[in-house]
Amino acid sequence: MTAVVVVGAGPVGLTAALTLARRGVHVTVLEQGDKLATESRASTFHPPTLEMLADLGVLEPLLSQGIIASTFQYRERGGGEIATLDLSVLAADTAYPFRVQCEQSRLTPILLSALPAHVHVRFGSRVEGLYPNEDGVIVHTARGPVVADWVIGADGAHSAVRRALGAGFDGSTYPERFLVASVDEDLAAALPGIAPINYVFDPDEWLVLLRTPAHWRVLLPTPADTPDDDELARLPDRLAAVADLGRPWRLLHASLYQVHQRITESFRVGRVLLAGDAAHVNNPLGGMGMNSGIHDAVHLANALADVLDGGPESELDAIAARRRTVAIEHVQRTSHDNWERLRGHDASYHNHLSDLAADPAAARTYLRRACLLDSLENQR
Numbered sequence: 001m002t003a004v005v006v007v008g009a010g011p012v013g014l015t016a017a018l019t020l021a022r023r024g025v026h027v028t029v030l031e032q033g034d035k036l037a038t039e040s041r042a043s044t045f046h047p048p049t050l051e052m053l054a055d056l057g058v059l060e061p062l063l064s065q066g067i068i069a070s071t072f073q074y075r076e077r078g079g080g081e082i083a084t085l086d087l088s089v090l091a092a093d094t095a096y097p098f099r100v101q102c103e104q105s106r107l108t109p110i111l112l113s114a115l116p117a118h119v120h121v122r123f124g125s126r127v128e129g130l131y132p133n134e135d136g137v138i139v140h141t142a143r144g145p146v147v148a149d150w151v152i153g154a155d156g157a158h159s160a161v162r163r164a165l166g167a168g169f170d171g172s173t174y175p176e177r178f179l180v181a182s183v184d185e186d187l188a189a190a191l192p193g194i195a196p197i198n199y200v201f202d203p204d205e206w207l208v209l210l211r212t213p214a215h216w217r218v219l220l221p222t223p224a225d226t227p228d229d230d231e232l233a234r235l236p237d238r239l240a241a242v243a244d245l246g247r248p249w250r251l252l253h254a255s256l257y258q259v260h261q262r263i264t265e266s267f268r269v270g271r272v273l274l275a276g277d278a279a280h281v282n283n284p285l286g287g288m289g290m291n292s293g294i295h296d297a298v299h300l301a302n303a304l305a306d307v308l309d310g311g312p313e314s315e316l317d318a319i320a321a322r323r324r325t326v327a328i329e330h331v332q333r334t335s336h337d338n339w340e341r342l343r344g345h346d347a348s349y350h351n352h353l354s355d356l357a358a359d360p361a362a363a364r365t366y367l368r369r370a371c372l373l374d375s376l377e378n379q380r
Contacts, residue, residue, distance in 0.1 A: 002028045002120075003308060005139050005148040007127055007161050009036060011104050011290055012276030013154035014111035016297035017119055018056050023305035027119045028148070030141055032126035032155070036112065040103040040182065040253075043212050044197065044287030046371040047087070050096040052298045053107075061110045066102030067213055069196035074353050077202030083353035084195060089364040093373055101196055101212050104290055127155070130164035132270050150304060151272045154297065157260070159278035165269050171262030174283060174339070178259050179222040181235060184250040187216045190243040199285070199342060201350070206342035207242065208285065215252055218242065219284070221343075228256050259283045261332055268320040273300050280327040285338035291372055292331045296323050330375040 006017045009031035017027045045053075045062070053059040074082040090097040112121065122143065129140035130151065139146045153161025162169065187209060188194055196211035208219040220238060222231050232254055239249040263280040267273060276293025303319040341349060356363045368374045 002026060002146060002148045004028075004150045004152060004304065005030060005137070005146055006152045006154060007139070007159075008153070008155035008276075008278070009033070009108065009112070009121060009123070010154065010156065010276070011042075011107050011111065012278075012293040012297045013152070014108055014115070015052075015056070015294050016152050016154055016275060016301040017121075018058070018111055018114055019298050019301035020305055021116050021119050022056065023302070023309075025305055025308055028146060029115075029119065029121040030125040030127060030139065030146065031121065031123050032142075032160075034124050036105070036108045038105050040105060040212065040217070042104045042284070042287065042290035043101055043210060043217065044291070045100040045102065046287065046291045047090060047094040047096045047098070048371065048373055048376055049291045049294050050100060051094060052294060054095070056111075056114070058107075058110050058114050062102060062107055063100060065106050065213060066100040067196055067211055069099045069101050069211070070097070071195045072099070072197035073195040073199070074350075075194070075198055075200045076350070077200050077204075077206065081193060082201070082350050083357040085353075085357055085363055085367060087367060087371070089360045090367055090371070090373070093364070093368065099197065099287075099371075101210065103212055103214070106213075127160040127164065130161060130272070132272060137271050149271065149308070152297075152300065152304070153272060153274045153278045154276050154293070155278055157262075157277040157281045159274070161272065162264060162274055162278050165272060167264045167266070167269060167274070169262045169264050171260055171281075174259040174261070176221045176224055176259075177231075177256050178284070179220045179231060179235070179254065179256050181218045181220070181239065181254040182212075182215045182252040183218060183239070184215055184252050185245070187211075187243065190245060199338070201342055201345065203343055203345050205238075205241075208342075209242075222256060224258070231256060261336060263324065263327055263332070266320065267296070267300070267324050268317060273304065273316075273320065275300055275323075279324070280331065282327075282332045282335040283339050284335070285342065286335050286370060288331045288335050288372060292327060292375070295326070295372065295376065299323060326375045330369070330372060334369065
């Protein structure tokens with residue numbers, strides 16, 4: 001019998017597996033893909049996430065590949081800077097008062113290579129059924145059954161584990177799709193003064209500009225009911241409206257996706273735990289999805305290791321309940337507020353941001369929430 005099966009070899013699943021392995025737990029990771037995913041997806045690591053990765057011994061290789069972003073900006077579309085917030089005001093709160101810009105696809109190989117030899121990672125192992133009983137859980141996969149004491153489902157928004165449990169995933173879908181374009185351009189030269197991370201307000205067409213090690217990413221809202229081909233065809237004109245380079249932008253990749261705000265009713269169902277996108281999803285504004293998922297993984301895995309060491313399951317229940325509260329009150333609320341504000345033109349809020357930038361104490365309070373430090377109170 002495997003003590004714990006972790007389903008999903010993304011950043012959340014591999015973080016859970018490494019956390020458990022460092023606690024001496026026997027772990028098997030099941031991944032439906034034939035290899036690690038290579039899509040860019042999330043690309044921002046917040047300070048408390050960096051602390052957790054440091055504790056797991058995997059931060060240094062991430063830092064060597066990423067970009068340290070000590071500041072981020074709020075800007076006005078067609079105008080200039082509203083406010084630049086400096087994360088150095090968090091120096092008393094964290095050893096890492098900055099964000100790291102690095103695609104999650106660069107983290108997963110680091111996590112995979114850090115797993116001890118006794119952790120088994122099985123690629124091409126799609127979960128086809130889940131059968132809990134009083135002694136554990138039987139996980140049926142495309143390669144045969146695996147018997148476990150416990151299961152952690154970290155297999156994304158379309159989680160096979162969550163579906164096998166019959167767990168709900170209530171919430172809503174945003175009225176627009178998000179279009180993400182990766183471009184081979186030096187936007188710092190095209191838009192002098194921008195930071196590595198920029199949130200640009202506009203009631204007609206807000207946007208986000210993010211620097212990653214390999215390229216810049218541009219996030220744009222897109223109507224929900226138009227053909228993908230039509231939207232991709234008009235993307236060059238939309239990019240030219242962001243900055244006129246005198247030629248078409250060098251576009252590396254573009255994709256459209258629907259955005260949801262959803263959560264399952266419990267992060268623990270018997271001997272099964274749900275973490276990351278398998279348990280909750282939100283819009284990407286503020287970079288909270290992957291970060292909160294990694295936090296889920298660390299806290300749930302440590303609580304589970306305590307149970308396996310003979311601790312009370314009530315503590316695991318408390319952590320699972322707390323992580324759900326964090327998903328609702330911190331992650332979803334903040335990311336939704338970010339979306340609401342980017343779409344508006346609230347002069348008083350813009351003035352508020354400018355005042356924050358000039359007041360280190362107020363900026364610290366704001367950034368503690370924006371970077372998820374506050375969400376971890378009483379969990380450290």
